[in-house]
Amino acid sequence: MARQVAFGMAGAVSVGFVPAMLFRGLPAVLRRFEEAHPRVQLTLCERNTAHQIADVLAHRVDVGFIHSVPLPDQLDEHRMEPEGLACCVPRTHRLAGRSRIDLKALAGEKVILFSRAFAPYYHDKIVALLKASDIEPFLGYDVQHWLTVVALVSQGLGVSLVPRSLALAGLGDVSFVDVAARNAQHTVSLVWHREAGNEATALFVEFVRTVGLSPQADRARRGPAMA
Secondary structure, three states: OHHHHHOOOOEEEEEEEOHHHHHOOHHHHHHHHHHHOOOEEEEEEEOOHHHHHHHHHOOOOOEEEEEOOOOOOOEEEEEOOOEEEEEEEEOOOOOOOOOEEOHHHHOOOOEEOOOHHHOHHHHHHHHHHHHOOOOOOEOOOOOOOHHHHHHHHHOOOOEEEEEHHHHHHOOOOEEEEEEOOOOOEEOEEEEEEOOOOOHHHHHHHHHHHHHOOOHHHHHHHHOOOOO
């Protein structure tokens, strides 16, 4: 099997991912990998970051695309190029027409986030970023994913600070405004077990490290997104 995988002939890789990866170029990478290695079978598992780390540690999943966090020693990591965070507001909001804002412009707004239980490190990073600008986030919604947060914003239930790539989700009734803060960034990582022992996994990791992630590639296939 290892010899066959080395020649791109056979194998299997289970791929974990956080939902935001659907707008960070993951679908394009998966398509390109399948085209290059048609006999390597990919399976997909949607998980939050904590669950992916646990699954990779236990060899239940081969690789995981996660929000970048401190990792156990047993895991290796390839960090992707960081992207900026953007303020997501209802399309009719007072800030919707701006191209760029300071976080202090959110004073007095209900700033909503996903629940801390699903990604404590990432949640705390965003809370610290907001509090540095004297913005107190609203933590009354127990939701798991960024897409849910954006949907709540679209219904006028608040504003949020989200990864800029979510503008590619095509959700209506919201606008995304860039944030003028040097540390307002979001980073994702590909992680795998240091002792995976799976040649197909090594092939997949090297492929991702070589081609990278390109949200624009998916955008070009789908046409213009509603930002």
